[in-house]
Amino acid sequence: MQLPADFRPADFLAFHGRDARQVAERVTGSRIEKGILWHGHPARLTLDLSPGRAEARLDVDGPAPDPAEVTPLARHLLGLDQPVAELAAAHRDHPQLGPLLARLPGLRVPQAATPFEALSWAITGQQISLAAAVSIRRRLIETTNLHHSSGLACYPDAATLARLDEPTLRTAGYSATKAATLLEVARRTADGRLPLDHWLHTRTPAAEIHATLAQLRGIGPWTIDYTLLRGFAQMDGSLHGDVAVRRKLQALLGHDTPPTPKETQAWLAQFAPWRALVAAMLWAS
Known part of the structure; x- marks a missing residue:
């Protein structure tokens, strides 16, 4: 992909390098490797940045990805x-x-890989410091224990989190309120009642997304606005x-x-x- 002349790679690399332990994201020079679940399969997304150019590669422990899906994902992550x-x-x-x-x-x-990642991260970060939120996020990733064959941990999807329970999330550092909210969001996303990916792909108006999310317990204006920004590029x-x-x-x-x-x-x-x-x-x- 061609990058605009004013693209700021340091911003992108810094956002994905927030966890110094690099459990699910590795930043090396101008390269980032990010562990995700691709249609339920562990995958490693690699983005190499150079002046005026970005190269994306997706290695999946499962069926080979369609290149036509990888490019939009990379463009979304980069905010192009x-x-x-x-x-x-x-x-x-x-x-x-x-x-x-x-x-x-x-x-x-810089964007999250999916709207669910953005929403779950926003719930994690409610009213706590960035350092505390990063620590809890890491423990959540370690709790779900999903790894690509490269060894990189993968951020859990909604279906994975929907199978957890509140005591498990409390052990990972979530308050009772946040654990209940995260589970409700994960279960609604997994069964289609909260069609986050559909909203992204159909460019659903922000007002409609806002109105739906606002009906959920534990989801306030800041969480919604942050999710719209990081998950939907609104x-x-x-x-x-x-x-x-x-x-x-x-x-x-x-x-x-x-x-x-x-x-x-x-x-x-x-x-x-x-x-x-x-x-x-x-x-x-």
């Missing part, structure tokens, strides 16, 4: 179809965002309740204290339909 140029063109002269756009040209949001979730977004906005505006969620929501509103992409720029700043 995100509207970064449109945001820059519309707001390059904005007094606060304009300088940030100039400092971070071409910033894209760039208009507000993320105004995110603590890091508020702190970075405080620095950008030069305020003494972080803005309230309501004030952050009002500031982000001017950048619709790219509010989540702006929030990601605040994270990166």
Whole structure:
């Protein structure tokens, strides 16, 4: 695949290198290897990045993958179809965002391999630090004990998690509330009541996804917006309740204290339909 001139490989590699133990993702130089389940079979997705170019390879312990499916997966992970140029063109002269756009040209949001991975990660990370969330995620992967023949662990899919129970998830570090929510989401996804992959492939409107997820116990606005951003590449979730977004906005505006969620929501509103992409720029700043 051809990469745009402003592609930022360091962002992508850093996102997938969050777990220093590299249980399910290995980052070596400009290469990432990620363990996933491909139609239920352990697989290793390898992405090699070089200036202007990305090469993707999927090794499956099972039937050979269709190359026509691998390319869209790689493009999705890399964020190649995100509207970064449109945001820059519309707001390059904005007094606060304009300088940030100039400092971070071409910033894209690295994606999870599947919407379920994004949603389950968002549930894991609710109201805890990134380090704690990474640790619990690792323990979840180790609990399900799925490995590709290369030795790389695979992030579990919905069907795998649906077979677990709350005590097992509690042992992995989840609170009782999060364990119940994760199991409910996994079971609904596995039996088709929560058609996450269908929503992705049919480009279901964010409002429809938001309305459905909001009906589930333990799923709030932040979890939904984060899932829309990382799992569906939907760039208009507000993320105004995110603590890091508020702190970075405080620095950008030069305020003494972080803005309230309501004030952050009002500031982000001017950048619709790219509010989540702006929030990601605040994270990166």
